[in-house]
Amino acid sequence: MAIDLKTVAEMATAGIAFVANIRIPGGGETVAVPSNSVAEYVADPQGFAAKLFGVTKEQYLLWVEMDGMPQCGATTKNGSRCKNGVSGGSQRSIEEWLRLESDYCAVHGGEGSNSR
Numbered sequence: 574m575a576i577d578l579k580t581v582a583e584m585a586t587a588g589i590a591f592v593a594n595i596r597i598p599g600g601g602e603t604v605a606v607p608s609n610s611v612a613e614y615v616a617d618p619q620g621f622a623a624k625l626f627g628v629t630k631e632q633y634l635l636w637v638e639m640d641g642m643p644q645c646g647a648t649t650k651n652g653s654r655c656k657n658g659v660s661g662g663s664q665r666s667i668e669e670w671l672r673l674e675s676d677y678c679a680v681h682g683g684e685g686s687n688s689r
C-alpha cells in the first residue's frame with residue numbers, strides 16, 4: 574500500500590501522532606513513529622525497529638527470536654555451536670544481549686561454572 578505522504582503530513586499538522594507496537598522479547602513495545610517515518614515504517618517495520626535500537630535488522634530479528642537469551646558460543650565436541658543459554662536468563666535488553674551473545678554457558682566456563 575502506497576502511503577499518501579500529504580495526508581500523513583496533514584494529520585501530523587493537525588496534531589495526530591503515530592505510534593506502533595514493535596516486537597521485543599516477552600511481548601511488544603509501543604514506540605512513536607515520526608510522521609516523516611510513517612512510510613518507512615509501513616515498508617519495513619522490522620527495519621524501523623532495528624534502526625530504533627541502533628542495531629542491524631539481523632541482530633534485531635535474532636534478539637526477538639531468541640527471546641533476549643544470549644547463546645553460548647563454545648564449540649561442542651561434535652563441532653556444532655553449543656547454544657546453551659548464557660547464565661542470567663532471557664529477555665535481556667538488546668545492549669546486554671549483544672554484549673553477552675557468544676559468551677559461554679555454565680558448562681563452558683561462563684558465569685555459574687567453577688572453571689573461571
Ligand SMILES: [Zn+2]
Binds near residue numbers: 677680
Ligand atoms: Zn556452552
